[in-house]
Amino acid sequence: MIRELNALTRRELLRIARNPQAIFTSLLLPILYLLLFGQAFNLNSIGGGAIPPSVFLALYRGAPSYFSYFSAGMAGFVSVTATLFIGANVIFDRLFGVLKRTAASPATATSIFGSRLLAGSIQPIGLAFLVLGLAVGIGHLGLAGLDVTASVTAVGAAEIFLAVVILSMMFASLFLAIGFSVEQPQTYFAVVNAINLPVLLTSAALFPWGTMPTWLQNVASYNPITLAVNVIRENLFAGAAAYYPYGPAVYLLGLFAWAMAMFVVAILLARRALAPRR
């Protein structure tokens, strides 16, 4: 099982590496968001300095600026944009016969699913940290940048890493579940588009927490992207813990529950799709 998992994961990674356009596209979106959206909504200069920083800290849950708040959100959101293709690959592999060939081999459904999950999660993990690095770097170019105001400990860094890993695996599972359930690329992209925007807009990735209506805050509290970015923000911004009802461990636990639920659904659907037809 380990050997087939290794071989199938290698195959997925080779395909990703041989498709630089897809890598470039998944990089482009977060960069554009950082350069355009993040800069345009960075309103700290509003009021000519008359508004005390504490107001912004409350609005952005401990982040010193909207850009800092937003860039942490983007590190979470890339888990969605960069895992999209892994479900689409299932559809194309089915259309081109590759999935048929794999299913006809002794490889188990768990290995076939697991290899795609592993390969699909690696790219967003790298992208998330690239986004954070870029956001810090942009600040040195005379633009608004990510201002890390806390001293990030090894535990904090591990928590951030874990949040990104679990979130990526959760969305990879979701998109694999859809990929194993639908047959046509058009259907896949229609379903994915119907999920993406609501998931983003009901999270705390984009909107300042302080301006969100209570009902939206309540919804967003359970959104997996929110759970992950809460972990990132609590660790990057000094004093942020005061704005969050729970510590990072609780959010990680909630995120883990989401990921497990999605994993179970996805693996069941993958097994059904790869079982002998009836």
Next chain:
Amino acid sequence: MSEAITVQGLSKTFNGSVHAVDNISFAVNAGEAFGFLGPNGAGKTTTVSMLTGGLAPTSGQAIVDGIDVFHDPQAIKRRIGLVFQESTADSDLTGRENLELAAALFGVPRRTTKQTIDSLLERMQIGDAADRLAKTYSGGMRRRLELAVGIIHSPQVLFLDEPTLGLDPQGRAGFWRYVQELRKDHGMTVFVTTHYLDEADTICDRIAIIDHGHIVASGTPSELKDRLGGDIVTLRPLRFGPDVEAVLKALPGVVAVSTFDGTYRVKTPRGEELIPALVEACTRAGVGLAGVSLKRPSLDEVFLEFTGREYREDEGMTATDRAVRIGQVRQSFGGSRR
């Protein structure tokens, strides 16, 4: 001789009413090349899918290489080789990477993997292109890569589902040459479905013809052709006469007469000698003829005999393509003809 494949009462019904395969039984001996022939939709691929663990049957039993397919479909996948009619190699991997992946999935021992792959690449004559992406391969190279993937674990039973579909005549001849070498070297049992009756005639030890989910005839190609009772003389009348069939039947040497597609089909052991008498009999019965043709026994005629319709291989194939292909296939097997 031991049986490599034993099928008993196998059926597959889709949506409760479409009987794709209906209670078929047959056996394939170890080391044999067994052809499973039939037109599109006859049930060939459905049967292969069931025998290779990809499709659950509605009823029946199948033992392949000693394993009950329907009780342990995962085990059967380890024991058999399978080449699909469509290309299933990964276009984004090289030929070698495709084989490395297959070797890992089929559990080829690590210490022999490289040697096995090198030997297969050499044998299939794709060694020079081994490190090129499969998407750059020609149709024939892709089919040979598919065959290499299908046999990487040295299976005792190889299923080929319309493996030469879409290949040019040279590609087909080459493909079958490799299959015959494998049979010769490893004693592999080959179960092949094909549209091409002439290929089946040349390659298969025994043949079963499936139509509408039923096996309508089986035997060696020679046995099947012998069952036709000899040559077929086809008389195309300007119009059908009321007593012509009876008149023709009464002629000495005529085994049977039937009508098909505006013609009288006359079975006789000695077609050439009987043609003048047949033409004269039609003239005496007041029926003019627009044409007369003589056909030697062939699997096309066998198919027509047992299914009541002509076998259409490939709508786009010209007579020249067909003649060239037949010639090349025969040439590659030493020009033998049953």
